[in-house]
Amino acid sequence: MLKMNKQIILKSRPEGKPSLKNFEIQEIDNAQNGEIILETKFISVDPYLRGRMRDEKSYIEPFEVGKPLESMVVSEVTDSSNEDFKKGDHVIGMLDWKKQQSHSGKDLRKIDPSIAPLSAYLGVLGLTGLTAYLALDKIGKLEKGETLLVSGAAGAVGSVVGQIGKIKGCHVVGIAGSDEKIDHIQGKFGFDAGINYKTTQNMKKAISEACPDGVDVYFDNVGGEILDAALQNINKAARIINCGAISIYNETEVPTGPRSEGILIKKSALMQGFLVRDHIEDYQKAISDLAGWLKSGELKYDETVVEGFDQTPQAFIDIFDGKNLGKMVVKA
Structure with a gap:
């Protein structure tokens, strides 16, 4: 006691x-x-x-x-x-x-x-790992050879998202807030490239250079201007997963920005919000796979x-x- x-x-x-x-x-x-x-x-x-x-x-x-x-x-x-x-x-x-x-x-x-x-x-075996796994499974539907872009890539969800992308055979690019974090996601988690948004003047151009074949799946943890830049680089039939919007959580008024309707129509793209609590029935399968990758060394955290x-x-x-x-x- x-x-x-x-x-x-x-x-x-x-x-x-x-x-x-x-x-x-x-x-x-x-x-x-x-x-x-x-x-x-x-x-x-x-x-x-x-x-x-x-x-x-x-x-x-x-x-x-x-x-x-x-x-x-x-x-x-x-x-x-x-x-x-x-x-x-x-x-x-x-x-x-x-x-x-x-x-x-x-x-x-x-x-x-x-x-x-x-x-x-x-x-990694909790809600953050489950969020990464299930959002990619339900919305991302990754296929080998596709390009996966991840914001908040050094965070708990983003780092797992990127690693699952590599396990699935994708080209993975992460966005994070320091050169140290970029080095980390490439060195420890195997991301193919990284973008430091804090030192990047033109995010649209930086994403285009890091994703030369365009973006097939964008896993968005931050929202705001980074989302705007990612949308300008998406491919036909791209999938955009709206998982988080930390860039605007502390705003006292609803921010305005570019309108995405035209891009989504032109690219026949899907943009969908994700809540892990909507998929409780799939938790056990996800935890089993995550634990297996953790044991094999394919997944780190x-x-x-x-x-x-x-x-x-x-x-x-x-x-x-x-x-x-x-x-x-x-x-x-």
Whole structure:
């Protein structure tokens, strides 16, 4: 039993980029009642959580001011009266940002630390890995020899996307925010080429040079001007996967930009949004394949591990400054 329990609540809704003043760390009583008592081991911090801080209707309910935030969390069962879970089991689920909490066991999934480190179940074997795999499977439909362009390529999702592209026999180009990240995705993950968007003056031209045969599949994690430039390089029957839009998450007004209708019509292209939660029935097959590639060495991953439960808000904020390499997780 923990000597002291804590939770992190949303103190106020951010205007623009979140700051520490939007969060509050509170000391609370230990969890006493419930079928299962969980002790938090690793917390996932993800860009999409920014959208839940707005008081607006979306695909998932917004966070409530004064209540704990939640995300995917890996926990250890420290006590249980539930026959499906025993003390010492490790589980993953959508859980509150608390050091310790009680739970019914509903929607919790056991994980095996002998297959991969616990933190990997929040990244390459978690929602980020699943997002990469299933978005490419459902929308990308990669074929050998095609060109795959990936933004946010050094991030948790993008780095897995690129590697799956190479496994499928594609020419893979990544877009990231530093020369170090470009070197990394080419050296560790096998990308064929990379573009540093922060030092590139003409993204349309840079993409054209890195993708001389045009872009067949664009996996978009950022939106904004990079999406605009990618669309100007797509091939006939291209597939554009709208997975994330981190470039506009902190905007206070809806941004405007070039109109894409003409390009999509002329190229008979598909642009489709993707939510991994829409494909729960396919998770097990995806995890099996990802774990197999991980075991064989075909798939590698990065993670940035921040130590300390109290550092969770800062770790979340740091994502928007690109301070993570791969998946950002907090070791509680």
